[in-house]
Amino acid sequence: MEDKELLQIALGLSSPWFVKDINLNTSKKRMDIYLDFTKGTKFPCPICNKLSELHDTKEKVWRHLDFFHYETYLHTRVPRTKCNEHGVKLVNVPWTRQNTGFTLFFEALIVAMSKEMTVSAIADMVNVHEDSLWRILSHYVKEAMVKTNLSNLDIIGVDEISVKKGHSYVTLFYDLNKDRVIHIENGKGKDGFRKFRDFLSTKTNPDNIRYISMDMSPAFKGGAKEYFPNAKVVFDKFHIVKMMNDAIDKVRRSEYQSNKELGKTRFMWLKNPENLTDREIIKMKSIKDLDTKTAKAYKFKLALKRLWEIKNTRAAREYLEKWHYWGTHSNIKEIITLAKMIKRNSYGILESIKGDISNGVVEGLNNKIKTAFKRSYGLKTEMYRNTMIFLMAGKLKLPTRS
Ligand SMILES: [Zn+2]
Incomplete structure (x- = not known):
């Protein structure tokens, strides 16, 4: 031949x-x-x-x-x-x-490599300017986004992630039926919900959305109420436990002034008892013996976490009432504030139990995105950044060969 x-x-x-x-x-x-x-x-x-x-x-x-x-x-x-x-x-x-x-074969190769390597590493390897590679990736991501079918979407998640050091945020909207990012908005305001609704209108009827899982930020609550009035708001367990952890740390820091034993114990109080090391168990026991506010606050967290083990909504409501009562009588300022806040927002917490809805998968996706950000510091434009987010967490059907 x-x-x-x-x-x-x-x-x-x-x-x-x-x-x-x-x-x-x-x-x-x-x-x-x-x-x-x-x-x-x-x-x-x-x-x-x-x-x-x-x-x-x-x-x-x-x-x-x-x-x-x-x-x-x-x-x-x-x-x-x-x-x-x-x-x-x-x-x-x-x-x-x-x-x-570029030929379609070459572009398919770039798309495949982008899942494993940074774009700058691919650029070095194939000897093509990074900007050209970003244009290829962005083209296929956009094309796949247009084809994405959201007609059965009825549960969404919303979360913000910081995209630069400092205070630059984007709001991500997730399809919790299929565990993927479907939309990105700059900032973390209420207006992002309006734009998301506009985007969703091109794909499905936004009024089909039954649940929105999110944190308790007033902007998100306002956005959900105004632009998705039919949807039930769900406050996610992960965010509530995070608020609880923040409260414990505040208690610990102020108590540390008079009790130096609490130094270097910050991460210990974030853990569940079963994840503590032997050393931490001994340390925690000795501190508990001293009957500190920090140890008490930790007990409040463990008690609150048990709420999500109760699958019966009525029993969960009663448990939450009791927890609120204990919390407001705890004599710990930070726990009292948190208990009141949780009480005000209990409708969304109970909804998360009733609907068995959580942003658990969102945390995994966000970690993937954050890792990608770290690897490719200096994503030059919004287009690069959004392309990267969709590549990592969009579960897109991208061409692997032509
Ligand atoms: Zn013609």
Whole structure:
């Protein structure tokens, strides 16, 4: 078999396209493959598909997958048709989409690599500028987002993550039916809910949303009430336990002033008893013996966590009432404040138990996103950032080969 014929098969070319010439440059480790089409071929106008006369051709070049360690480029003259209705147009050739310098095979490789490597590492490896790779990724992410079906969506999660050091946040909206990020808004305000509703309207009826799981921030509560009035608001266990942990730490820090035994114990109080190390168990016992407020606050946390083990809503409501009573009589300022807040928002906490809804999976997705952010510090634009978030947590159907 001739090497041209072999390449033709490897490239998946079919009539009228054929390999005209190959140029191997061993010192530059580069292979240039020249394609052409059979003379006299009529091509369809890219708009109406009607076979049209050839007007002229344009020279084009595309980066293709490396053959072995040779950077490989395809060259050809691309025909321009002259359609009676649409005028002169560049035809679509099967190995690429329009206006990119890459073949579909090459782009599919970049998409596949992006799940395992940072874009800058891929850029180094394939010797292509990072910006070009981001454009490829963003194209496929957008295309997949358009195709994403949300018609059965009825449970959503909302959470904010910090995207830069300091106070820059984005609000992420999650499909909790399928555990994926479906929308990103800048900031963490109420207005994000309006924009999310607009986005959702293009996919499904926003009034189909039955539950929104989130934290107790006034902006989120306001946004949910105004733009998703039919949905039940659910306050997620994770966020409530986090508030509890923050309260314990406040208690500990103020108590530390008079009890130095509490130094360096911050992380111990965040843990569940079963996760404590032997050393921590001994330490905790000795501190409890001293009957500290911190140890008391820790007991309040463990008691609150037991709430989610009660599956009966009425029993859960009664338990929460009792916990609130104990909390407000605890003589610990931080616990009293928290107990009052939990009481005010108990409707959403009980809803999380009734509907068995949590943002648990959201934390996993957020950790993936945060890790990706850390790896690729300096995501230059919002487009890069959003593309990255969807790649990591969007569960998109991306092309793996063409
Ligand atoms: Zn036409």
